[in-house]
Amino acid sequence: MDSPVVIASGRPKPRPDRPVLADRPGVLAVLDVVRRGDATRQEIEIATGLGRSAVTERVRALERLGLVEKGEARVSSGGRTPRTIGLRADAGCILVASVERSALGVGLADLRGRLRFEHHEAVDPVRDPEVVTRRLLALFDWADEQQERPLWGVGLGMPASVASRLERGKGGGASALEAVHDRLLGRYRAPVFLRSTAQMAALGQAAQLGGGLRDELVYVELRREITASVVTGGRVQRGALGAAGLLGHLYAGESAVGRCRCGNVGCLETVAGADALLAAAAQAAQAHPCGHLARLGARGGGLDLPDIALAAQLGDGAAAAILAQAGRAIGTALAALANAVNPATIVLAGEVAETGEILLAATREALYRHAHPLVTRDLTIIRSVMSRSAELFGAALTVVGELMAPPFIGSWIDRGSPADHPEMLALLAELGSAP
Amino acid sequence: MTRAAILGLGPHGERPSPPESVTLREVDPDLVRKAGLRAAIVLHTARSDHAKQHLAGLVATLGRYGVAVTEVVDCAFDPAVQTRALERVARARVDAIVSLPLTGVETAEAHRRASACGIKLILIDNSPTSLLPGTDYACLVSADNFGLGEIAARLLAPHVAPGGSIGVVSYKLDFFASAQREIAFRRWMETSRPDLVIRTIKFARFGDVASALAEAIGAGPDLSGLFVVWDTPAREALSALAGLGRSLPMTTVDLGADIAVALAAGQVQGVAAQRPYDQGVTTGMATIAALLSLDLPPWVALPAMEVTRDNVVSAFQAIWHRPAPGTLIDLARRSPGKGGAA
Numbered sequence: 001m002d003s004p005v006v007i008a009s010g011r012p013k014p015r016p017d018r019p020v021l022a023d024r025p026g027v028l029a030v031l032d033v034v035r036r037g038d039a040t041r042q043e044i045e046i047a048t049g050l051g052r053s054a055v056t057e058r059v060r061a062l063e064r065l066g067l068v069e070k071g072e073a074r075v076s077s078g079g080r081t082p083r084t085i086g087l088r089a090d091a092g093c094i095l096v097a098s099v100e101r102s103a104l105g106v107g108l109a110d111l112r113g114r115l116r117f118e119h120h121e122a123v124d125p126v127r128d129p130e131v132v133t134r135r136l137l138a139l140f141d142w143a144d145e146q147q148e149r150p151l152w153g154v155g156l157g158m159p160a161s162v163a164s165r166l167e168r169g170k171g172g173g174a175s176a177l178e179a180v181h182d183r184l185l186g187r188y189r190a191p192v193f194l195r196s197t198a199q200m201a202a203l204g205q206a207a208q209l210g211g212g213l214r215d216e217l218v219y220v221e222l223r224r225e226i227t228a229s230v231v232t233g234g235r236v237q238r239g240a241l242g243a244a245g246l247l248g249h250l251y252a253g254e255s256a257v258g259r260c261r262c263g264n265v266g267c268l269e270t271v272a273g274a275d276a277l278l279a280a281a282a283q284a285a286q287a288h289p290c291g292h293l294a295r296l297g298a299r300g301g302g303l304d305l306p307d308i309a310l311a312a313q314l315g316d317g318a319a320a321a322i323l324a325q326a327g328r329a330i331g332t333a334l335a336a337l338a339n340a341v342n343p344a345t346i347v348l349a350g351e352v353a354e355t356g357e358i359l360l361a362a363t364r365e366a367l368y369r370h371a372h373p374l375v376t377r378d379l380t381i382i383r384s385v386m387s388r389s390a391e392l393f394g395a396a397l398t399v400v401g402e403l404m405a406p407p408f409i410g411s412w413i414d415r416g417s418p419a420d421h422p423e424m425l426a427l428l429a430e431l432g433s434a435p
Numbered sequence: 436m437t438r439a440a441i442l443g444l445g446p447h448g449e450r451p452s453p454p455e456s457v458t459l460r461e462v463d464p465d466l467v468r469k470a471g472l473r474a475a476i477v478l479h480t481a482r483s484d485h486a487k488q489h490l491a492g493l494v495a496t497l498g499r500y501g502v503a504v505t506e507v508v509d510c511a512f513d514p515a516v517q518t519r520a521l522e523r524v525a526r527a528r529v530d531a532i533v534s535l536p537l538t539g540v541e542t543a544e545a546h547r548r549a550s551a552c553g554i555k556l557i558l559i560d561n562s563p564t565s566l567l568p569g570t571d572y573a574c575l576v577s578a579d580n581f582g583l584g585e586i587a588a589r590l591l592a593p594h595v596a597p598g599g600s601i602g603v604v605s606y607k608l609d610f611f612a613s614a615q616r617e618i619a620f621r622r623w624m625e626t627s628r629p630d631l632v633i634r635t636i637k638f639a640r641f642g643d644v645a646s647a648l649a650e651a652i653g654a655g656p657d658l659s660g661l662f663v664v665w666d667t668p669a670r671e672a673l674s675a676l677a678g679l680g681r682s683l684p685m686t687t688v689d690l691g692a693d694i695a696v697a698l699a700a701g702q703v704q705g706v707a708a709q710r711p712y713d714q715g716v717t718t719g720m721a722t723i724a725a726l727l728s729l730d731l732p733p734w735v736a737l738p739a740m741e742v743t744r745d746n747v748v749s750a751f752q753a754i755w756h757r758p759a760p761g762t763l764i765d766l767a768r769r770s771p772g773k774g775g776a777a
Contacts, residue, residue, distance in 0.1 A: 103448055115564050115566065116609070119614070120444040121443065121622075138622070146609075156457065309452075354450070356730060357730060385570055385733070388447055388449075395450060
């Protein structure tokens with residue numbers, strides 16, 4: 001995982017009704033193997049160095065704790081058919097959410113990170129953050145009511161890059177976001193992990209991709225904001241302050257003269273962000289009153305990104321030019337990034353990427369033109385099909401990964417639930433929400 | 436013409452694309468007709484007015500392009516039946532499957548396996564949670580379910596006194612479309628009528644609505660309004676209320692024939708209507724585009740329509756693509772707004 005959480009020192013006392021672990025390090029070693037993917041007993045033996053009977057005993061201990069279960073049968077290479085051991089998906093559940101400037105997503109995941117429910121809705125970008133927070137809590141309450149499994153953790157992706165309060169002192173955290181963290185913690189009485197939505201999405205997308213595509217990956221979100229998350233060795237690079245990946249604030253060249261919301265002039269977002277495309281489309285609709293853009297805009301409600309895509313698809317030259325120009329600017333910026341980190345895969349995601357092939361083709365063309373040939377030799381460029389699900393999936397994986405990370409789980413495994421982690425209880429006591 | 440806004444986002448947070456974004460090139464109709472393609476349709480039910488209308492638009496469109504519909508499966512709201520049906524039609528090697536998935540989780544693998552066989556999968560209304568557009572399915576075509584829920588809330592609110600209690604009669608299965616309606620209904624009420632208390636009344640299958648409602652009314656006789664997530668259970672709720680000697684303001688989704696009459700008669704205060712025939716046509720076009728491997732948006736959404744006693748006749752015509760029955764016209768004439776028949 002990204003960075004291990006700080007845990008309280010000292011070994012917690014097991015609850016009287018929980019089994020006492022005879023070989024805690026061995027049990028945790030076995031769990032550490034199966035949380036990364038289903039494994040047969042033989043594979044666990046190889047990964048942990050434990051003998052067959054020791055593995056069997058420790059798997060039994062984990063089964064008694066309700067943390068693992070038998071999985072699928074594998075092909076036998078002689079003797080009894082081996083069955084895999086995996087995390088028990090239904091032992092608990094995870095609430096996840098992503099908050100963006102214009103959308104809010106909420107999901108419920110099992111302990112394998114699989115989303116069992118998800119819901120996304122638009123939010124007013126200029127709304128009071130408190131209104132958005134209250135809405136988030138209402139949706140979490142509703143999702144939690146729909147299921148009966150114990151809640152093990154909460155994962156939240158936010159626009160700003162932050163660390164959870166459990167990590168305070170390592171990543172730092174804005175006070176307003178800490179307040180959100182504390183409200184979630186007090187309300188749901190389970191560990192809460194905060195990350196940036198871009199980092200959550202990168203993790204979710206990397207996990208969804210198969211084979212060698214996932215390990216060296218750049219995940220680019222093209223929305224109103226443009227961000228790039230770099231995944232190397234399967235880990236999201238968060239940067240010194242957790243703010244890595246502000247691709248939208250790269251200088252887009254002398255032709256970019258607009259002032260960015262960051263205060264600078266000529267940022268990539270001012271030519272290829274969603275707002276820039278919509279402004280250009282509105283201008284084009286005025287300039288070409290007989291064009292498809294003007295016709296779509298005249299239906300009321302203003303133009304949106306799918307309208308630009310549809311107009312281009314119907315042959316509107318101005319719409320196609322807007323998308324192509326944005327694609328070239330994005331591709332040029334990505335070429336610099338690709339030269340710096342040499343990814344195996346670049347994933348383009350977000351509403352701007354969903355406008356279709358014109359923008360994507362221009363992005364590819366500019367990237368190939370400006371990047372070093374060695375960097376692009378085996379480079380795969382794809383458009384994400386996960387949309388905002390990537391953020392929720394990544395949030396679920398983040399929470400499960402953190403809960404099951406060896407130092408953290410060692411403090412709650414024989415207490416039955418991460419909610420009984422000593423530092424969790426201490427935080428709740430500090431908040432005045434202790435049981 | 437003014438565009439009706441789509442209020443919701445897609446199952447993966449996608450922005451909606453309009454039906455006209457599903458387009459064919461000039462050469463495509465001939466290409467499809469010459470290919471002799473076959474499609475199967477797997478529906479949650481084929482018995483509701485909504486399903487019949489949707490099917491009519493879908494089959495007519497596929498027929499127009501020469502795609503043979505080899506089977507229409509009525510899953511009777513049973514996920515196990517749907518799973519078996521998907522396996523069967525996949526084995527029959529049809530070229531496309533149009534399916535309305537019954538649950539978010541239980542039927543996901545069956546849909547994924549059918550798609551993995553190389554069959555083009557087009558979804559209606561629901562998307563199983565783990566399936567992704569472009570890889571597991573070609574396109575999702577749905578109504579703006581979020582908009583439907585919000586309309587139902589807006590139409591019910593004026594009929595409920597301050598401080599009242601509203602029952603949301605919702606479906607127990609994890610059904611994306613009805614969950615969207617319920618979430619939107621609650622959001623509108625929480626924002627615009629925070630004085631009202633919202634109570635959940637769940638039903639797992641048809642036939643359970645009456646007992647669930649009787650239990651809810653027994654537990655809280657102060658119930659002063661109902662939102663039922665679609666018209667079939669709404670009909671049951673109306674019968675149940677009549678049996679209990681109660682009458683409550685009610686809104687629902689879908690302008691089925693019976694609910695249209697109940698609306699004109701004043702038994703239902705408003706309907707948030709889908710346009711199932713038009714949606715069927717769009718689904719058919721998306722199927723043709725998918726068969727030709729054309730680029731499709733992940734989520735195509737049709738706007739919701741607000742129907743009250745005042746416009747029920749004209750809405751019926753627009754939605755059903757046929758004249759309204761005489762009973763409906765007569766009942767609507769007696770209302771102050773004359774049912775939009777003028």
